[in-house]
Amino acid sequence: MKKCLFVISTSVAILSSATFAQTQKSLPIIDIEQQPQVAGFYQHQLGSIQITALLDGTNFMSPTLFQNISQDKVHEILKKYHADQAKGVQTSINAFLVNTGSALVLVDSGTADCFGAHLGSVLKNLKASGYKPEQVDTILLTHLHPDHVCGVSKNGVANFPNATIYVSKDEADYWLNPKQSKSIPKDKLENYFGTVKTIKAAIAPYQAKKQFKIFKLGDKIKGFEVINTSGHTPGHFSYKFKTTDQDIVFIGDIVHSHTVQFDRPETAIEYDIDPQQAVQTRLKQFSDYAKNGQTIAAPHLPFPGIGHIYSADGQSYQWIPIHFKD
Numbered sequence: 001m002k003k004c005l006f007v008i009s010t011s012v013a014i015l016s017s018a019t020f021a022q023t024q025k026s027l028p029i030i031d032i033e034q035q036p037q038v039a040g041f042y043q044h045q046l047g048s049i050q051i052t053a054l055l056d057g058t059n060f061m062s063p064t065l066f067q068n069i070s071q072d073k074v075h076e077i078l079k080k081y082h083a084d085q086a087k088g089v090q091t092s093i094n095a096f097l098v099n100t101g102s103a104l105v106l107v108d109s110g111t112a113d114c115f116g117a118h119l120g121s122v123l124k125n126l127k128a129s130g131y132k133p134e135q136v137d138t139i140l141l142t143h144l145h146p147d148h149v150c151g152v153s154k155n156g157v158a159n160f161p162n163a164t165i166y167v168s169k170d171e172a173d174y175w176l177n178p179k180q181s182k183s184i185p186k187d188k189l190e191n192y193f194g195t196v197k198t199i200k201a202a203i204a205p206y207q208a209k210k211q212f213k214i215f216k217l218g219d220k221i222k223g224f225e226v227i228n229t230s231g232h233t234p235g236h237f238s239y240k241f242k243t244t245d246q247d248i249v250f251i252g253d254i255v256h257s258h259t260v261q262f263d264r265p266e267t268a269i270e271y272d273i274d275p276q277q278a279v280q281t282r283l284k285q286f287s288d289y290a291k292n293g294q295t296i297a298a299p300h301l302p303f304p305g306i307g308h309i310y311s312a313d314g315q316s317y318q319w320i321p322i323h324f325k326d
């Protein structure tokens with residue numbers, strides 16, 4: 001009996017491998033590096049508002065950008081999260097379009113052509129999602145780094161001609177006040193001036209039409225509350241919107257990695273202008289968001305970047321993305 005079974009299973013094995021070889025020949029191999037995996041927009045209903053996450057693209061960071069942590073520990077965490085390290089630490093660049101019913105608000109705008117062809121898809125994905133750029137009336141920028149501001153224009157022409165841009169006073173002062181350069185360390189000056197040039201080019205068409213405005217703590221813009229989350233940049237702000245029964249915070253760059261900086265939230269990143277303050281801000285916001293079950297939307301967490309923060313011990317955190325819904 002045993003012998004008989006063995007004979008049958010062997011013949012099945014031979015048959016299936018022959019079938020497999022035939023199938024392989026007739027099917028084209030898809031180049032997943034070239035073909036987008038999913039549509040670059042994702043729509044999420046939250047109470048009375050509709051949020052459209054817009055993918056700008058996928059980026060890879062060097063693991064050496066993380067600070068106050070050994071490289072061995074970085075790799076250990078990445079391994080724990082099964083993060084492919086072949087090209088570096090994967091991160092998304094996302095922007096968010098919020099339809100409040102009375103306003104169409106874009107939170108951050110992606111990179112346009114400031115960083116290369118693998119990024120810069122926000123405008124294309126906004127159109128694909130069913131909206132027109134002319135319908136956007138407000139742009140809230142969490143800060144003025146080029147991966148958040150470049151997407152507002154291209155070659156001196158506004159991508160969102162009817163929108164007014166809002167930035168915090170501290171952020172505008174830091175990048176746009178000529179006196180500021182005196183306080184920048186000498187070794188950082190070249191980089192600073194390069195970034196200033198990029199920012200000025202992006203916002204120029206809005207400034208020319210007086211569609212560039214500055215806010216301060218306590219102001220409300222189209223129903224959005226502003227929250228000071230400085231550290232990553234001196235005038236970094238998050239935005240909170242309360243709907244009928246729920247609310248959401250667009251957190252901006254208080255975090256850049258859903259692996260290393262959730263596991264070890266005290267880890268700063270090279271891009272932070274004030275690393276210590278950036279860490280303090282993350283610890284405070286993460287703790288509050290985890291306690292309150294706050295829905296958040298983040299530009300550098302895996303697309304669509306909407307979800308919740310969980311902590312079992314109040315020390316380390318886990319990213320809980322919203323569940324995909326068709």
Ligand SMILES: [Zn+2]
Nearest residue numbers: 145147148253
């Ligand atoms: Zn950023």
